[in-house]
Amino acid sequence: MTVRQFFWLIFFLFQFALPAAAQQCAHTLTGVVQMEGGVTLPGATLSIAQAGKQIISAEDGSFTFEGLCPGAYTLTAHYVGFEKRTVQVKVPHTGRLTVVLAQVSTQLEDVVIEGEPQRTSVSQTVGLLQKEDLEALHGKPLGEALKEIPGVNAIQTGPSIFKPVIHGLHSQRILILNNGIRQEGQQWGIEHAPEVDPYIASNIEVVKGAETVRYGSDAIGGVIIITPPPLHEVKKLGGELNMGLMSNNRMGAFSAMLEGNLGKTSQWTWRAQSSVKRGGDYHTPGYNLSNTGLAELNFSGALGFNGTGKGLEIYLSSFNTEIGILRAAHTENLNDLQQSVVSERPWYVKDFTYNLANPKQKINHQLLKVSSYFQLKDLGRLNILYGAQYNQRKEYDIRRGGRSDRPALSLGLLSNVLDVSLDHEKGSHSGSIGFNGTLKFNQNDTETTNIRPLIPDYQQLSTGVFILEKWRRKKLTLEAGARFDHQYLKVMTFENNQTLIKPAFNFNYFSGTLGLAYLFSPTLRLVSNVGVSSRPPHVSELYSEGLHHGTGSIEEGLMRQGNEVLTDQGLIRKEMSKKWINTLQYTGKKLSFDFSLYYNAISNYVFLRPYDTRLTIRGYFPVFRFDQTDAVLTGGDAGLKWQINSRFSYNSKLSYIYARDVERDDELIFIPPGQIENALTYRIPSMGKLSDLFFSVSVPLVLQQTRAPRVVYPQDIPANTSHELFDFAPAPGGYALLNARIGFRLPVYDRELTVTLSGENLLNKSYRNYMNRLRYYADETGSNFMIRLSYHFYKH
Amino acid sequence: MKNQLKPSDSLRSFILFFSSTFLVATLLLVMACGDDPKPVNEEEVITTMTLTLTPVGGGNSVTLKFYDEDGDGSIQPVKTVSGPLAAYTTYEGLITLLNETATPAGDITAEVKNEASDHLFCFTTSNVNLTVNAKDKDSNNLPLGIETSWVTGAVSTGTVKVVLRHQPGEKTGNCPGGGDTDIEVDFNVTVQ
Numbered sequence: 008m009t010v011r012q013f014f015w016l017i018f019f020l021f022q023f024a025l026p027a028a029a030q031q032c033a034h035t036l037t038g039v040v041q042m043e044g045g046v047t048l049p050g051a052t053l054s055i056a057q058a059g060k061q062i063i064s065a066e067d068g069s070f071t072f073e074g075l076c077p078g079a080y081t082l083t084a085h086y087v088g089f090e091k092r093t094v095q096v097k098v099p100h101t102g103r104l105t106v107v108l109a110q111v112s113t114q115l116e117d118v119v120i121e122g123e124p125q126r127t128s129v130s131q132t133v134g135l136l137q138k139e140d141l142e143a144l145h146g147k148p149l150g151e152a153l154k155e156i157p158g159v160n161a162i163q164t165g166p167s168i169f170k171p172v173i174h175g176l177h178s179q180r181i182l183i184l185n186n187g188i189r190q191e192g193q194q195w196g197i198e199h200a201p202e203v204d205p206y207i208a209s210n211i212e213v214v215k216g217a218e219t220v221r222y223g224s225d226a227i228g229g230v231i232i233i234t235p236p237p238l239h240e241v242k243k244l245g246g247e248l249n250m251g252l253m254s255n256n257r258m259g260a261f262s263a264m265l266e267g268n269l270g271k272t273s274q275w276t277w278r279a280q281s282s283v284k285r286g287g288d289y290h291t292p293g294y295n296l297s298n299t300g301l302a303e304l305n306f307s308g309a310l311g312f313n314g315t316g317k318g319l320e321i322y323l324s325s326f327n328t329e330i331g332i333l334r335a336a337h338t339e340n341l342n343d344l345q346q347s348v349v350s351e352r353p354w355y356v357k358d359f360t361y362n363l364a365n366p367k368q369k370i371n372h373q374l375l376k377v378s379s380y381f382q383l384k385d386l387g388r389l390n391i392l393y394g395a396q397y398n399q400r401k402e403y404d405i406r407r408g409g410r411s412d413r414p415a416l417s418l419g420l421l422s423n424v425l426d427v428s429l430d431h432e433k434g435s436h437s438g439s440i441g442f443n444g445t446l447k448f449n450q451n452d453t454e455t456t457n458i459r460p461l462i463p464d465y466q467q468l469s470t471g472v473f474i475l476e477k478w479r480r481k482k483l484t485l486e487a488g489a490r491f492d493h494q495y496l497k498v499m500t501f502e503n504n505q506t507l508i509k510p511a512f513n514f515n516y517f518s519g520t521l522g523l524a525y526l527f528s529p530t531l532r533l534v535s536n537v538g539v540s541s542r543p544p545h546v547s548e549l550y551s552e553g554l555h556h557g558t559g560s561i562e563e564g565l566m567r568q569g570n571e572v573l574t575d576q577g578l579i580r581k582e583m584s585k586k587w588i589n590t591l592q593y594t595g596k597k598l599s600f601d602f603s604l605y606y607n608a609i610s611n612y613v614f615l616r617p618y619d620t621r622l623t624i625r626g627y628f629p630v631f632r633f634d635q636t637d638a639v640l641t642g643g644d645a646g647l648k649w650q651i652n653s654r655f656s657y658n659s660k661l662s663y664i665y666a667r668d669v670e671r672d673d674e675l676i677f678i679p680p681g682q683i684e685n686a687l688t689y690r691i692p693s694m695g696k697l698s699d700l701f702f703s704v705s706v707p708l709v710l711q712q713t714r715a716p717r718v719v720y721p722q723d724i725p726a727n728t729s730h731e732l733f734d735f736a737p738a739p740g741g742y743a744l745l746n747a748r749i750g751f752r753l754p755v756y757d758r759e760l761t762v763t764l765s766g767e768n769l770l771n772k773s774y775r776n777y778m779n780r781l782r783y784y785a786d787e788t789g790s791n792f793m794i795r796l797s798y799h800f801y802k803h
Numbered sequence: 804m805k806n807q808l809k810p811s812d813s814l815r816s817f818i819l820f821f822s823s824t825f826l827v828a829t830l831l832l833v834m835a836c837g838d839d840p841k842p843v844n845e846e847e848v849i850t851t852m853t854l855t856l857t858p859v860g861g862g863n864s865v866t867l868k869f870y871d872e873d874g875d876g877s878i879q880p881v882k883t884v885s886g887p888l889a890a891y892t893t894y895e896g897l898i899t900l901l902n903e904t905a906t907p908a909g910d911i912t913a914e915v916k917n918e919a920s921d922h923l924f925c926f927t928t929s930n931v932n933l934t935v936n937a938k939d940k941d942s943n944n945l946p947l948g949i950e951t952s953w954v955t956g957a958v959s960t961g962t963v964k965v966v967l968r969h970q971p972g973e974k975t976g977n978c979p980g981g982g983d984t985d986i987e988v989d990f991n992v993t994v995q
């Protein structure tokens with residue numbers, strides 16, 4: 008930490024001592040949560056997103072929001088087994104508000120049914136980004152936005168490729184649920200970011216435990232649930248416009264959404280949305296990060312029908328992006344890599360440009376979803392979802408002989424998903440039984456690339472059945488679930504790039520979960536979940552083959568030994584995770600916090616291990632082979648919100664993870680270092696025409712990863728004979744940054760325009776991030792100033 | 804009620820269009836997947852580098868050769884040096900590059916010559932009395948290094964490192980300069 012940063016921190020801490028400001032936001036909103044028939048509901052969660060407040064109803068179902076400023080708010084109430092409900096309220100509000108929730112299986116005429124089945128277990132630990140959080144992050148890629156949640160990190164490949172990491176796990180161990188449908192892309196690649204447009208989301212939930220019972224083996228490390236705003240909320244015509252401008256890479260990001268009703272009945276609703284992004288080279292405090300520009304164009308359309316006891320939704324989306332990879336990060340041999348590791352500055356630095364040259368990635372992801380639900384008498388709610396996705400990934404390299412226009416990797420993945428579930432509820436008992444089927448075809452276009460593919464062609468059919476049941480007794484909710492999966496996998500690969508072989512496998516595997524939620528008092532809640540889940544290794548882990556240019560390493564799958572291809576299923580061991588996660592949640596009037604602890608023991612954990620060095624015409628390369636070991640990942644996350652007075656609030660979040668290969672007594676690579684972030688916000692309810700004015704300062708502090716693998720510099724690789732894990736460079740030191748944000752609402756016509764100005768890395772600090780794969784080559788980005796405008800409009 | 808459930812004609816065609824599109828796409832891909840993938844025709848691989856050194860005044864020529872039959876694959880490459888170089892002698896060097904995974908073998912030397920202004924051979928000697936200089940030039944009058952002149956000195960033994968740099972838009976004629984390394988091979992040589 009520099010002296011300057013230290014003073015900022017002192018200044019920042021001093022603000023606590025400031026006298027309380029005038030009490031303009033001192034309104035209270037009281038009410039009661041009931042189920043139909045007047046039975047009160049204790050422990051229901053109520054939130055007012057605009058005010059950043061969330062409370063839990065008391066034992067008599069009552070609730071009180073304090074410290075509200077005058078204005079219009081949206082109150083959201085939800086409770087396990089009941090439909091979520093949103094209520095529009097004006098503050099000041101006279102009298103008590105009564106919020107009536109409808110049970111999932113019953114219908115009230117005046118209740119808005121969103122047509123969404125339940126997605127997460129009540130005993131799971133969930134992190135949430137709400138609409139307001141997302142508005143402040145507009146223009147950022149999904150993986151970067153998710154870093155706001157404690158315990159969620161990202162493996163970066165430069166400034167615009169972010170791969171989410173949940174409690175140390177990533178890639179094929181994490182499932183992304185994009186508007187209810189599991190995202191099927193090329194998740195295996197560490198430099199492959201999720202193919203999702205975050206502009207579609209009105210909220211994003213991250214489940215930090217295994218949700219394999221509901222979603223299958225892809226969810227072994229957690230689930231990211233991206234939810235667009237529900238259809239059926241608009242009466243006539245409405246929409247939203249967003250604009251974001253970013254100084255560092257001179258990026259512009261725009262999005263527009265329009266929604267409305269078809270005909271007079273309001274049973275049919277529609278929505279159309281599009282977003283576009285264009286940015287040039289990012290820069291560090293010292294130099295341009297040449298060839299890190301990006302271009303993105305996405306659009307989606309939805310059509311929904313909502314009838315009595317039934318509903319239908321058709322959703323189409325198209326995600327298209329082209330991302331430049333730092334030119335200097337392309338290395339053809341160990342000497343090139345050695346030069347990059349030891350030099351302070353990348354060898355290729357040019358003037359700013361919007362042009363994208365090789366190396367670059369071009370990704371197109373098309374999605375179609377048809378989902379429907381029916382309330383069946385005496386049975387419950389039946390949900391049926393079909394999804395088709397086509398993912399195309401092309402990676403361009405610097406090639407000889409005019410081949411640079413041809414992709415070096417070209418993969419097409421077609422997938423079909425069918426999910427059927429039946430949610431039932433009877434008294435204090437509720438649950439869900441279901442079936443999932445996924446059929447996938449993966450194909451390499453090697454006739455265009457003329458390069459041996461990193462992963463082979465394959466066909467995969469996975470089917471699973473599950474049951475999840477819940478019992479509620481006053482303060483206690485118990486939950487249990489089990490799942491059985493079968494996977495058929497047929498791989499088409501070559502021995503010596505000559506003889507086609509087609510090994511086929513049949514895997515059977517189980518998952519189970521047990522959890523509880525206990526309400527000590529209306530403000531204090533404990534959730535605890537134990538999950539046992541297993542997955543067969545992914546095709547990439549079984550049959551990868553080839554040279555990874557970004558890391559200058561040759562990678563080989565579990566079922567490859569040099570030129571020999573193994574086909575015996577008996578050699579494949581399933582990876583099995585046993586995770587216990589506990590969260591204590593306190594939601595007081597002034598103070599709220601949540602604190603989680605977890606322990607995850609993974610047997611047969613698949614990882615890349617240095618195995619050999621190989622001499623080629625470009626010199627020596629390290630050979631990494633996929634291997635399996637026993638690993639432990641344990642740690643904790645904490646979040647704290649303190650409303651110091653009506654003006655000042657303090658926010659803090661912390662995450663720490665310890666991970667180790669216990670079988671081989673070695674470190675694991677790409678485990679996020681410990682980090683803590685402190686933020687102070689000052690709010691002014693109104694000032695002239697402006698409302699909801701706020702200023703906030705935050706200081707994220709990231710520690711050095713002291714348990715990084717040992718270092719073997721590229722020049723020492725030819726002499727390295729150890730099979731211990733290594734990294735090409737030491738883990739960079741810790742760093743603290745200074746970020747600030749100012750926001751307000753401004754009336755424009757009869758609606759409000761939300762304006763946010765923010766600055767990141769204000770002190771323009773040079774640093775490197777352990778979780779960025781391009782840290783061997785270049786620094787992180789320097790200061791970045793952003794302006795974001797958001798306007799919602801509705802026709803009355 | 805029944806009336807409301809019925810989508811309008813335009814709506815119905817919209818649904819039909821997209822569902823049929825995806826159905827057709829699915830069927831096409833399923834059928835395409837019935838075709839087995841073919842072995843990759845790896846055009847770009849360099850399996851063989853041969854450096855032929857011919858003494859200017861006549862005498863025994865020397866060949867330095869690197870051969871890796873499967874490119875980056877696990878088969879070990881073979882390095883051969885046909886014999887020692889004579890002291891105080893000038894040799895004319897000529898490099899040929901081949902891709903012998905293809906039949907007939909791909910002529911990589913021609914590819915490098917075609918892109919002469921993007922390529923540069925660099926030669927580094929250590930412990931051996933030998934100087935290597937490029938004789939040929941690219942269109943910008945910068946050295947290329949396919950054709951070279953090797954001048955030996957007194958009796959000695961050491962290594963000569965042959966590097967091919969790929970420098971699209973970056974070539975200045977200096978070694979190593981910007982760009983990436985396409986070839987890096989060390990040969991043990993003796994001057995006697």
